[in-house]
Amino acid sequence: MWGSAFLMADVALRDFSPAAATAGRLVVAALFFSLAMAVRRKRPERGGQVWLLVAGMAIVGNLMPFFLINWGQTRVESGTAAILMGVVPLVTAVMAQAFVRGERFHLWKGIGIAVGFAGVVVLFGGPQLSGHPAVMLGAGAILVAALGYASGTILADK
Numbered sequence: 001m002w003g004s005a006f007l008m009a010d011v012a013l014r015d016f017s018p019a020a021a022t023a024g025r026l027v028v029a030a031l032f033f034s035l036a037m038a039v040r041r042k043r044p045e046r047g048g049q050v051w052l053l054v055a056g057m058a059i060v061g062n063l064m065p066f067f068l069i070n071w072g073q074t075r076v077e078s079g080t081a082a083i084l085m086g087v088v089p090l091v092t093a094v095m096a097q098a099f100v101r102g103e104r105f106h107l108w109k110g111i112g113i114a115v116g117f118a119g120v121v122v123l124f125g126g127p128q129l130s131g132h133p134a135v136m137l138g139a140g141a142i143l144v145a146a147l148g149y150a151s152g153t154i155l156a157d158k
Contacts, residue, residue: 006078006085009070018070025066053158061152065145072145075138083123084142090116091150099154 012021037044045051073081090113096103124139 006073006082009073010078013070013073018067018074021070022067026062053155057152057155060148060155065148068141068145068148072138072141075134076142080124080139081142083120084139085146086120087117087143088146088149091146092153095150095154100157
């Protein structure tokens, strides 16, 4: 189901700019969550520190990745974007070692992360690794988006 977001972005980018597609996605999500909060009669948390954390998570974990993925998909195919986003749990696992209390590194975790990265390289690799600069730039943007998703996940642990 997660992979369908890349296909839908590909369709949206036929008629909209990356910024417009990002804004549309965020507006639809905000409306949905506002409705869900209203139905559940929930009020947003109060306090500046909570809102600062939420704003950081929104920018790093949603706004930036959505835009970078959309921009990257103007240079790479949606399937390639989906493959590259396979690094999200791997980057999250690496970042967690430094930023999440109680997260412990061990040999099997290291092997799993290495195998995961190798898998992404194999799936993305070959001709694309020596591809056109525009493709590499788009792939780079998508990898930075993956870093944003991972960072948002780490922030959510705070």
